[in-house]
Amino acid sequence: MKNNLEQLRAEKSISQVELADAMEVSRQTISSLENGRYNPSIVLAFKLAKYFDKTIEEIFIYEEDENE
Numbered sequence: 001m002k003n004n005l006e007q008l009r010a011e012k013s014i015s016q017v018e019l020a021d022a023m024e025v026s027r028q029t030i031s032s033l034e035n036g037r038y039n040p041s042i043v044l045a046f047k048l049a050k051y052f053d054k055t056i057e058e059i060f061i062y063e064e065d066e067n068e
Contacts, residue, residue: 002061006034008052023047 009019016030023044032038040048049056
């Protein structure tokens with residue numbers, strides 16, 4: 001799943017560590033999210049949306065897998 005986390009983080013001038021601390025997750029989780037290696041839980045998706053004052057759909061871009 002693609003997302004705009006890195007861009008949103010840059011706009012707020014915060015590091016992965018700062019975002020991870022705010023979300024109560026590891027920096028590795030934020031890195032994995034930004035690189036598309038990890039999809040967030042619904043709770044984390046809502047926390048990120050609230051933190052950035054965006055909707056989940058504004059942060060995460062769902063693309064259907066052609067194999068599904």
